Amino acid sequence: MKTTLDNTPKTPDFSGLSPAEMAAVINDLQEQLAAKEAALQSQLQQHDEALRRRDNYIAILEELLRHKKIQQFAASSEKQPNQIVLFDEAELEVAIDELRDELPEDVEEADAPPRSRKRRQRGFSDTLLRERIELTLSDDEKAGASKTFFTKVKEELEYIPAQLKVLEYWQEKAVFEQDGQEHVIAAARSKHPLGKCIATPSLLAYLITSKYADGLPLYRQEQMFKRLGHDLSRTSMAHWIIRLNDVFKPLMTLIRETQNGSDYLQADETRIQVLKEDGKKAQSDKWMWVTRGGPPGKPSVLFEYDPSRGGKVPVRLLDDFQGILQADGYSGYGQIRAVKTA
Numbered sequence: 001m002k003t004t005l006d007n008t009p010k011t012p013d014f015s016g017l018s019p020a021e022m023a024a025v026i027n028d029l030q031e032q033l034a035a036k037e038a039a040l041q042s043q044l045q046q047h048d049e050a051l052r053r054r055d056n057y058i059a060i061l062e063e064l065l066r067h068k069k070i071q072q073f074a075a076s077s078e079k080q081p082n083q084i085v086l087f088d089e090a091e092l093e094v095a096i097d098e099l100r101d102e103l104p105e106d107v108e109e110a111d112a113p114p115r116s117r118k119r120r121q122r123g124f125s126d127t128l129l130r131e132r133i134e135l136t137l138s139d140d141e142k143a144g145a146s147k148t149f150f151t152k153v154k155e156e157l158e159y160i161p162a163q164l165k166v167l168e169y170w171q172e173k174a175v176f177e178q179d180g181q182e183h184v185i186a187a188a189r190s191k192h193p194l195g196k197c198i199a200t201p202s203l204l205a206y207l208i209t210s211k212y213a214d215g216l217p218l219y220r221q222e223q224m225f226k227r228l229g230h231d232l233s234r235t236s237m238a239h240w241i242i243r244l245n246d247v248f249k250p251l252m253t254l255i256r257e258t259q260n261g262s263d264y265l266q267a268d269e270t271r272i273q274v275l276k277e278d279g280k281k282a283q284s285d286k287w288m289w290v291t292r293g294g295p296p297g298k299p300s301v302l303f304e305y306d307p308s309r310g311g312k313v314p315v316r317l318l319d320d321f322q323g324i325l326q327a328d329g330y331s332g333y334g335q336i337r338a339v340k341t342a
Contacts, residue, residue, distance in 0.1 A: 124155060164228045167200065193247045199240055207237055208244070255300050256317070263323040265293035267333065269309060277307055289313055311335030 017025065134150060142148055169189070176183040193201060210216040218234040225232040259265060271285045280286070289304040306313045311332035318325065318336055327333045 124157060162224075162228060164225065164230050194240060194243050197240065204240060204244065207241065211241070252302070255294075255302060257320075258295070259291060259293045259300060259302065260318060260321040262293045262295065265291055265318070265321060265323060265325050267291045267314060267318070267325060267327045269313075269330070269332075272305075274307070280307060285309075287313070289317060291317065 137148065171186050171189065173184055173186045176185070193204070197204075199207075207218075207221065210221055211218060218237050221237065222232060222234045267290065269287045269289045272288050273283065274280075274286050277284075277286060286305070286307045287309050289306060290301065291304075292299055292301045294300045304313075304317055309332065311334070314333050315335055321336075325333065325336065
């Protein structure tokens with residue numbers, strides 16, 4: 001918000017004016033000065049109000065950040081005094097959103113380059129399923145009307161709860177008699193990716209997405225399925241996920257080959273803890289190696305577990321990569337160049 005004042009003194013020319021005319025000029029100048037002072041006071045009040053809203057916005061953000069840090073780094077005890085944030089989260093998010101909308105753009109971005117605000121989508125996506133609900137008049141209410149018609153007055157978003165459904169496969173069989181013997185043929189059965197398994201491919205896809213994309217542990221999914229009407233043990237789900245490793249191996253190999261065939265890759269390794277690792281304690285560091293790259297506009301991210309942080313791991317993962325590799329200063333990545341040079 002910019003305020004420009006012209007402080008250059010200007011002396012009015014009273015020459016040739018009568019006393020009455022001079023008094024009128026003076027009164028006009030006084031009125032102009034009073035109007036400028038009032039405009040300046042209004043601008044200052046608006047600026048002070050904008051600063052107050054900004055301070056409130058910053059205070060709420062700092063409070064939310066403090067609770068996030070407590071959740072992430074504090075001891076995992078159920079007696080934490082700050083666990084009430086679980087119930088305050090909705091109120092904090094609403095307050096932040098309201099303050100963000102109220103802040104003037106010149107105050108919100110005082111020391112930062114201007115950015116375009118995303119407009120909130122009005123209405124619902126055309127890809128969603130729609131159900132028409134007709135609110136009708138009674139026969140008495142529309143008796144004698146020349147015509148009736150419908151107008152859409154509102155739209156609501158409804159949630160359809162998840163449910164479990166049992167698919168019963170009944171296989172048709174035909175019996176043929178030939179030379180006094182019976183010959184039976186049966187309708188072909190669809191091939192399951194895990195062979196003998198009670199979970200459909202859609203359920204397996206849901207388990208993987210919930211666990212690895214949404215961060216939902218198997219024990220929580222077990223509780224959710226129980227509420228839906230079936231006791232699906234986390235042990236069974238864990239075995240299915242492990243068995244799917246062999247199913248997805250060709251796909252993972254193809255993604256790795258596509259990444260290594262690109263001109264540019266990003267790589268990093270991060271510490272993780274594994275409860276049961278032969279020859280290592282649960283508290284010892286193991287490593288998840290992450291690479292990102294691929295064709296322009298279609299990048300992929302691959303995670304590769306290895307208990308070692310040795311340079312042999314990136315050498316193995318990037319065996320046939322010939323492009324530019326972006327990584328941190330860890331010396332293990334330097335062995336890739338050494339091996340290729342040799």
